[in-house]
Amino acid sequence: MNNLIVSPTALAFAVILVVIALAINLKEKIGLERDMIIGVIRAVIQLTVVGYVLTYIIKVNRIWLTGLMVAIIIFNAALNANKRANGIPHAFVISLLAIATATLITILLLVIAGAVRFTPSQIVPISGMIASNAMVAIGLAYRSMNTSFHDQRQGVLERLALGANLKQASAHIVQMAIRTGMAPTIDSAKTVGIVSLPGMMSGLIFAGVDPTKAIMYQIMVTFMLLAATSIGSVIACYLAYPRYYNSDMQLRDKSLNSAK
Amino acid sequence: MTEPIFDVQGLRYRNGKNQILQDITVQIEQGANLTIAGPSGSGKSTFLRILATLLTPTAGVVKFNGKKQSTYPKPVYRQQVSYCFQQPTLFGETVRDNLKFPFEIRNQTFDETKALAALDSVELKAEMLDQPIIELSGGEKQRVALVRNLLFKPQVLLLDEISAGLDVDTKGVVHRLIQSYRESGVTVLSVTHDESEIAAADDLMRIRDGKIEVPAHE
Incomplete structure (x- = not known):
C-alpha cells in the first residue's frame, strides 16, 4: 500500500x-x-x-454508526433522484423506498454470501456505489417516463378509453423507462475491462492488491450494480406510473381537459 | 317504459375559468341513434368524454343503466361505453398489435379469425393484419381504430367526429358498419359537423355555448 x-x-x-x-x-x-x-x-x-x-x-466500528452513514447516503441519493422526477407526486418517498430496498437487498445478499463483511470499511463504500448507481438509474427512468407520458399521451388515452387498467395503459411506457434506467449499467457491464477499468478495481490495483483479486471484486461489483439498478428502477417505475393518473383513472395532464 | 341507458341530470363542466357545459339534462334511450351537433367549442366533445368517463363533471350526475357512473369500475364501464377518437393513434408496430390489445386487456387469447372477420367488415384485407401501421392511409387507420373498438361488442358507441376528413367511400364503409351495430342493439351517440349526417339523423341534439339548444326527441 x-x-x-x-x-x-x-x-x-x-x-x-x-x-x-x-x-x-x-x-x-x-x-x-x-x-x-x-x-x-x-x-x-x-x-x-x-x-x-x-x-x-x-x-x-459501531453498527449503529455504520447504519446511520448508510441511511444518510440513501437519503441523499433519494433527494437527488427526486430532482429528476420533474413534478411526479411523492417522488422523494418513491425514490427513498426504491433506493433503500435496492441497497439493502443487495448488501444483505453480499453479506449472506460472505462476499463482504459487515464492517464500516466495506459496507459504507459499497452502499455508496449501489445507492449512486440506483440513483442515476431511477433519475433516467423518471425522465423517460415524463417524456413518454407527454409524447404518447394520445396513445395512453386511447388505451384507457378501450377499457385498459392503469397498468395495461402504461405498460409500454414503464418498460421503456426501466430499459432506459438500466441501459448505462448494462452497457458498462458489456464494456468493463475492454473500454473502462472501473474505479474500484483501479483503486485496488493502485493500492497494491493483486490484479486477479481486484478483478474478482470488480465482477462482484458488476453483478451487484446490475441487481441494484434493476431493483431500484423497477420499484421506482411501478410506484411512480400510477401518479400520472387521478382517482378516476384519467391522465393528470391538462391537454384532454382542453377539449371543447 | 324501459330505463334510459343514460340519465344525465344537471351536468356541468368547468375547465379553469371556462364554463364548458352548463346544466345539461337529458335521457338517452337504449338503442338510440343520437346525433350531437353544434358549433366548434360548444361542448359536444366534452359531453361525449364525460359519458366515456374520460373527463369528470364539475357537477351533476350521469347514470348508466340506472346506476351512477362512479359505481362502475372504470375499465368495465369503458369496455361497455366505447369512445372513438376523431384522430386515433394506433399502437405498436403493426395492425395485429392493435387488434391484440382488446384481447389482452380482457385476459383473452388473440382470436385471429375474429380479427380477420372484423377487418373484412370494414373492407380491409387479411394481409393487412401484419402491415406496419406507418404504411396505412388516414382512412385505413380510422377503420383499424374502429375495429379495435368493436372487436368486443359494447353497449354504447361514442363517436367523436370519426368520419371527419374521410373520403366518401370510406365514410360509406364506416356508416354501414355502425348501422349494422345499431341494428344489433348498440346505442350510438355521434358528434358531427357533417351536414349530411345531421340531415340524416334519427334523433338530433344541438349544443350551443354548453347548453342544449334542441333536445333529443324533438
Whole structure:
C-alpha cells in the first residue's frame, strides 16, 4: 500500500488540470465555469469531510454508526433522484423506498454470501456505489417516463378509453423507462475491462492488491450494480406510473381537459 | 317504459375559468341513434368524454343503466361505453398489435379469425393484419381504430367526429358498419359537423355555448 502517495503538493499540482478545463470553457464560451468552480469546491469540501467521517466510523466500528452513514447516503441519493422526477407526486418517498430496498437487498445478499463483511470499511463504500448507481438509474427512468407520458399521451388515452387498467395503459411506457434506467449499467457491464477499468478495481490495483483479486471484486461489483439498478428502477417505475393518473383513472395532464 | 341507458341530470363542466357545459339534462334511450351537433367549442366533445368517463363533471350526475357512473369500475364501464377518437393513434408496430390489445386487456387469447372477420367488415384485407401501421392511409387507420373498438361488442358507441376528413367511400364503409351495430342493439351517440349526417339523423341534439339548444326527441 506504500506506493499509494498523493501528497498535498501533488493535489495542488492537479489543480492545473482544473485550470486547463476552465480555460477551454472560457475560450469556447461554454458557460460552465461557475458550475465547474462550484463543483470543484464542493468536491474538495465534501470529500475532505467524508474522509474524516469515514476514518472516525471505521475507527469506532459501531453498527449503529455504520447504519446511520448508510441511511444518510440513501437519503441523499433519494433527494437527488427526486430532482429528476420533474413534478411526479411523492417522488422523494418513491425514490427513498426504491433506493433503500435496492441497497439493502443487495448488501444483505453480499453479506449472506460472505462476499463482504459487515464492517464500516466495506459496507459504507459499497452502499455508496449501489445507492449512486440506483440513483442515476431511477433519475433516467423518471425522465423517460415524463417524456413518454407527454409524447404518447394520445396513445395512453386511447388505451384507457378501450377499457385498459392503469397498468395495461402504461405498460409500454414503464418498460421503456426501466430499459432506459438500466441501459448505462448494462452497457458498462458489456464494456468493463475492454473500454473502462472501473474505479474500484483501479483503486485496488493502485493500492497494491493483486490484479486477479481486484478483478474478482470488480465482477462482484458488476453483478451487484446490475441487481441494484434493476431493483431500484423497477420499484421506482411501478410506484411512480400510477401518479400520472387521478382517482378516476384519467391522465393528470391538462391537454384532454382542453377539449371543447 | 324501459330505463334510459343514460340519465344525465344537471351536468356541468368547468375547465379553469371556462364554463364548458352548463346544466345539461337529458335521457338517452337504449338503442338510440343520437346525433350531437353544434358549433366548434360548444361542448359536444366534452359531453361525449364525460359519458366515456374520460373527463369528470364539475357537477351533476350521469347514470348508466340506472346506476351512477362512479359505481362502475372504470375499465368495465369503458369496455361497455366505447369512445372513438376523431384522430386515433394506433399502437405498436403493426395492425395485429392493435387488434391484440382488446384481447389482452380482457385476459383473452388473440382470436385471429375474429380479427380477420372484423377487418373484412370494414373492407380491409387479411394481409393487412401484419402491415406496419406507418404504411396505412388516414382512412385505413380510422377503420383499424374502429375495429379495435368493436372487436368486443359494447353497449354504447361514442363517436367523436370519426368520419371527419374521410373520403366518401370510406365514410360509406364506416356508416354501414355502425348501422349494422345499431341494428344489433348498440346505442350510438355521434358528434358531427357533417351536414349530411345531421340531415340524416334519427334523433338530433344541438349544443350551443354548453347548453342544449334542441333536445333529443324533438
